[in-house]
């Protein structure tokens with residue numbers, strides 16, 4: 001175990017996750033700096049159009065990036081968003097079959113598109129840039145197929161709003177390191193945002209570097225701790241050494 005597990009005054013074991021918020025905020029700032037040194041600076045530039053981001057994020061749940069992109073491209077063969085709303089749900093599910101759970105995602109996508117069209121008269125989401133951030137999050141998460149992760153991704157990536165998307169990688173690494181106690185992905189959005197500066201480029205860079213670290217090093221099963229730059233202050237490594245167990249989490253609304 002590292003010295004970091006033992007805190008004053010009585011020397012009893014004390015995990016990062018049990019520390020006060022300011023200490024965990026400092027730990028998260030340390031994580032940010034090390035991942036930046038490891039993976040480099042990542043400027044906040046939208047990677048795709050807002051509706052593309054929204055629909056692709058729904059498709060991405062429990063799905064590799066390659067399959068998500070294939071599903072999105074085949075979805076577009078059905079036509080525009082209006083055509084996708086009107087298509088038989090089975091045809092939408094077939095088009096997105098490269099994504100996991102196509103039968104549940106197809107009606108979610110159609111319901112989301114329908115709700116956007118009914119409320120906005122089209123599919124332009126740029127009004128979200130002007131809304132107070134809490135109202136923008138609420139508008140998106142009130143859509144039938146959109147959870148807080150998807151909403152946060154669209155608001156941060158496309159509109160540089162100060163929110164912090166928590167995907168499976170962000171959740172897993174922060175839980176293992178102990179910047180947050182064990183909690184679900186949805187609760188982790190609020191918990192982590194409370195530890196971070198309200199600075200969109202910082203939030204974006206931390207998100208994408210955690211994603212990269214989760215794909216390459218702190219993987220769901222058999223994390224590569226000997227190669228990890230975070231191991232000196234990681235709760236899971238302190239407890240389990242180089243045999244950190246597989247991470248368990250429950251699927252939720254993306």
Ligand code: SF4
Pocket residue numbers: 173176177217218219223224225228229230231232234235236237244
């Ligand atoms: S030390 Fe291991 S468990 Fe901790 S963050 Fe690194 S890879 Fe993950």
